[in-house]
Amino acid sequence: MIPFIDLKSQQEKIRSKIDKRIKTVLDHGQYILGPEVRELEKKLEFFANSKYVLCCSSGTDALLLALLGLGLKPGEGVIVPAFTFASSAEVMPLLGAIPIFIDVDRDTFNLDPTKLDNALKTAYKLGINVKGIMPVGLFGQPADMDPINKFAKDHNLWVLDDAAQSFGSKYNNNPVGSLCEVSATSFFPAKPLGCYGDGGALFTNNKEIYEIANSSHVHGMGKVRYEYDRIGMNARMSTIQAAILLEKLYIFPLELKKRQNVADNYNKHFNKLNLGIRTPILINKATSSWAQYTIILPDDVDRNKLQESLRSKNIPTAVYYPIPLNEHKPYEKYPVSQEGLQNTIYLSKTVLSLPMHPYLSESDIMFIVKSIAETIKK
Numbered sequence: 001m002i003p004f005i006d007l008k009s010q011q012e013k014i015r016s017k018i019d020k021r022i023k024t025v026l027d028h029g030q031y032i033l034g035p036e037v038r039e040l041e042k043k044l045e046f047f048a049n050s051k052y053v054l055c056c057s058s059g060t061d062a063l064l065l066a067l068l069g070l071g072l073k074p075g076e077g078v079i080v081p082a083f084t085f086a087s088s089a090e091v092m093p094l095l096g097a098i099p100i101f102i103d104v105d106r107d108t109f110n111l112d113p114t115k116l117d118n119a120l121k122t123a124y125k126l127g128i129n130v131k132g133i134m135p136v137g138l139f140g141q142p143a144d145m146d147p148i149n150k151f152a153k154d155h156n157l158w159v160l161d162d163a164a165q166s167f168g169s170k171y172n173n174n175p176v177g178s179l180c181e182v183s184a185t186s187f188f189p190a191k192p193l194g195c196y197g198d199g200g201a202l203f204t205n206n207k208e209i210y211e212i213a214n215s216s217h218v219h220g221m222g223k224v225r226y227e228y229d230r231i232g233m234n235a236r237m238s239t240i241q242a243a244i245l246l247e248k249l250y251i252f253p254l255e256l257k258k259r260q261n262v263a264d265n266y267n268k269h270f271n272k273l274n275l276g277i278r279t280p281i282l283i284n285k286a287t288s289s290w291a292q293y294t295i296i297l298p299d300d301v302d303r304n305k306l307q308e309s310l311r312s313k314n315i316p317t318a319v320y321y322p323i324p325l326n327e328h329k330p331y332e333k334y335p336v337s338q339e340g341l342q343n344t345i346y347l348s349k350t351v352l353s354l355p356m357h358p359y360l361s362e363s364d365i366m367f368i369v370k371s372i373a374e375t376i377k378k
C-alpha cells in the first residue's frame with residue numbers, strides 16, 4: 001500500500017534524535033510545561049516571525065484560546081468558510097458565539113474575499129454583531145490575506161487565521177503565523193509539522209491576546225500560582241510532544257521543499273494527460289505547505305468508483321470534505337451568506353485528495369496518475 005501520509009520514513013531518519021530528546025524529558029521529569037515547551041515556543045517565534053507563540057494541547061484549543069484572547073462574547077459573529085474541518089467553526093458556538101458561513105474560491109479552496117461584504121450584510125440583517133473573520137489555509141495554501149485584512153480593517157474586524165493545514169507556507173514572502181492579528185496551527189500527527197499525539201500553537205504580535213490565551217490555557221491562572229484572573233481551561237502541551245516537535249522542526253524546511261517537489265511532479269504528470277482533472281492552483285503571492293494534494297474531478301467522474309478502483313491498486317485517497325459544514329446537524333441553525341455556497345457545494349462533490357508526503361517517490365506518483373487515467377478513461 002502506498003502510504004497516504006508516510007510518518008514511518010520520516011521517523012526512521014530522526015528516530016535516534018527523537019529517542020534522545022524523549023530520554024532527556026524522562027530524565028528531568030517535567031512532563032507538563034517542561035523546558036522543551038519554552039524552547040519550542042522560542043524556535044517557533046523565529047520560524048513564524050511572530051512576537052509571541054503559545055504552544056498548547058491541539059489546533060482546536062489554539063483556535064479557542066485565540067478567540068478567548070480576542071474577547072469574543074456570546075451572540076457575536078465570526079465569518080468562516082463552510083468548506084473546512086469542523087474545528088474552524090465549532091469553537092464559536094463553544095463560546096456561545098455564531099459562525100457565519102461564507103463561500104470559498106473555486107481555484108484555491110479558500111475564503112473568497114469578494115464575498116465578505118455579502119456575508120457581513122447577511123449577518124447585520126440578522127442583527128448579529130460580527131467581530132472577526134477566520135480564513136482557513138485549506139490544504140496548505142494561505143487564504144488571500146491582503147484583501148481579507150483590508151476588509152477587516154475597513155470594518156473594524158479582527159482576523160484569526162486557521163493555519164492548521166498551512167503552517168510552513170508563506171504569503172508575500174511572510175510566514176504563516178505573521179499574516180494577521182492571531183494565527184493558530186495544529187501539530188496533529190498527519191499535519192505538515194506534526195507531533196506524536198495532539199498539539200497546537202497560537203501566534204500573535206499582540207501582547208494582550210497572548211497574555212489572555214496564556215493564562216486561559218492553565219485554568220485562567222494569573223502571575224501568582226493558584227490565583228485565578230479568569231475562567232480558563234486545561235490546554236497545556238505535553239513536554240514530550242514539544243521535545244519531538246523540536247527535532248521535527250529542524251527538518252521541516254527541507255521537508256517543505258520535498259513536498260513542493262512532490263506537488264510539482266504530480267502537476268507535471270497530470271498535465272501530460274488530458275483527463276479534465278484540475279490540479280491545485282496557487283495564487284502568485286503564496287506558497288503551500290501541501291498538507292494535501294487535492295484534485296478536482298470532472299463532473300462526470302464517479303468519485304466513489306474511482307476511489308474503489310484506486311484502493312484495489314493499493315492507492316489510498318480521501319475526500320476532504322464531502323459535506324459542507326453548514327449542512328451538518330449541529331451547524332444547520334447558523335447563518336449562511338445570502339450569496340450562497342455554490343463553490344463549497346461543487347467542491348464537496350468533486351475534490352479528491354491523493355497521497356502526499358515528503359518521501360513520495362516519482363515512480364509512485366506516476367503509478368497513481370496512470371491508475372487514475374486508466375479508471376477515468378474506461
Ligand SMILES: Cc1ncc(COP(=O)(O)O)c(C=O)c1O
Binds near residue numbers: 084186
Ligand atoms: C482546518 C483545520 N482547523 C483546525 C484543526 C484542528 O486541529 P486539531 O486536530 O489539532 O485540534 C484541523 C485539524 O485537522 C484542521 O484541519
